[in-house]
Amino acid sequence: MPRKNEPTERQCAVTREVLPVSSLIRFVLDPEGQVVPDLKRVLPGRGVWVTASREIVAEAEKDRKKVFGRGFKTEARVEPGLADRADALLERAALQALSMTRKAGEVVTGYAKVDAALRRDPVIGLIHASDAADDGVNKLAALAANIDEPANGCQIVRLFDSAQLDLALGRSNVIHAALLAGQASENFLARVRALEQFRRYTAAGDEQGNA
Numbered sequence: 001m002p003r004k005n006e007p008t009e010r011q012c013a014v015t016r017e018v019l020p021v022s023s024l025i026r027f028v029l030d031p032e033g034q035v036v037p038d039l040k041r042v043l044p045g046r047g048v049w050v051t052a053s054r055e056i057v058a059e060a061e062k063d064r065k066k067v068f069g070r071g072f073k074t075e076a077r078v079e080p081g082l083a084d085r086a087d088a089l090l091e092r093a094a095l096q097a098l099s100m101t102r103k104a105g106e107v108v109t110g111y112a113k114v115d116a117a118l119r120r121d122p123v124i125g126l127i128h129a130s131d132a133a134d135d136g137v138n139k140l141a142a143l144a145a146n147i148d149e150p151a152n153g154c155q156i157v158r159l160f161d162s163a164q165l166d167l168a169l170g171r172s173n174v175i176h177a178a179l180l181a182g183q184a185s186e187n188f189l190a191r192v193r194a195l196e197q198f199r200r201y202t203a204a205g206d207e208q209g210n211a
Helices: 054-062 064-072 082-103 111-120 134-145 162-169 183-199 206-210
Strands: 009-011 018-020 024-029 035-038 048-051 107-109 123-128 155-157 176-180
Touching: 035 082, 048 054, 048 064, 054 064, 054 082, 054 183, 082 107, 082 162, 082 183, 107 111, 111 123, 111 134, 111 176, 123 134, 123 183, 134 176, 155 183, 176 183
Parallel strands: 123 155
Antiparallel strands: 009 018, 024 035, 024 048, 107 176, 123 176
């Protein structure tokens, strides 16, 4: 969220398109003059805003003198792999948010418990390990589709493998999980959407139907 009295829109330094800050990544210079992502938009100093897309961030890195040099009005060092580092930070933020859902008591794990939650509780999201078998995923999806809201409209997350889910949730062999309604779950899903947006090609016109 932008700080009080700050603009809610900024111009992308690459595309020159004005977008909500939620659709952009702010970059700043660290004390050594290296460009680093500021995902929380709180670090001090001048910021350069770039569309939250791997494609666009990679383009900014390629044309760093024009994008970052001009934006910061000084020489800016960019270590190779800027888009990869931004992706890793977004992924880590999502997994940290998932850990918070466990602490808040808003997540249940295990096929049987997820099945029961779908039948009984307000489920707003289903998490499946990326290495989960399709059979279990399809059965839970079918169950969710036949239950009244909010389960019927729950968000499906399949970005993380079982090892990542194990670590985030402090349990072993996590393949399926259900997110119960609550602020921690909403925050996790927002982080997931940010990660998905970053990994999706978002050049002008492509996401509007040309993909």
